[in-house]
Amino acid sequence: MTQLFEGHRLGDLTLPNRVVMAPMTRVRAAAGGLATPSMAAYYAQRATAGLTDRAAADRWLGLGADLISFGRAFIANPDLVERLRTGLPIAPVDEATYYQGGDRGYLTYPAYQHTVAAA
Structure with a gap:
């Protein structure tokens, strides 16, 4: 049984699973909380990091990682x-849509669309 979907306590937070992404900080944001070019570059680099499949996540959890x-x-x-x-x-x-402003690339990705097999 994988630990990936088990809850985890992180400080004052109780996480429903161990799948995480670091939040974007607004400390260095421009007026209105918008990302500056330097923030965009920094977070674009972080967004390309991280794991992309369950097998790798299970491997790291098996080696003792707390979160993925x-x-x-x-x-x-x-x-x-x-x-x-x-x-x-x-x-x-x-x-190409990383931290460019607007919804494209953040709110435009759809959830998986299940198809119904023809009878």
Whole structure:
């Protein structure tokens, strides 16, 4: 049984699973909380890091990791935990949209679309 979907206590937080992505800080943001070019470059680098498949996550958990980071996979898969849990394919990310402002590349990735087999 994998630990990936078990809850985990992290300080004052109780996480429902061990799939995480570091939040973007707004400390250095421009007016209105918008990302600056230097923030965009910094976080684009972090978004390309992290694991992209369940086998790698299970391996690191087996070696003693507490949490697993899924950088780019989180961005492109709003239903990432469910995809990992059920073995669905992980959607690729469009790196050209990283931290460019607007919804494209953040709110435009769909959840997995199940198809109904013809009878």
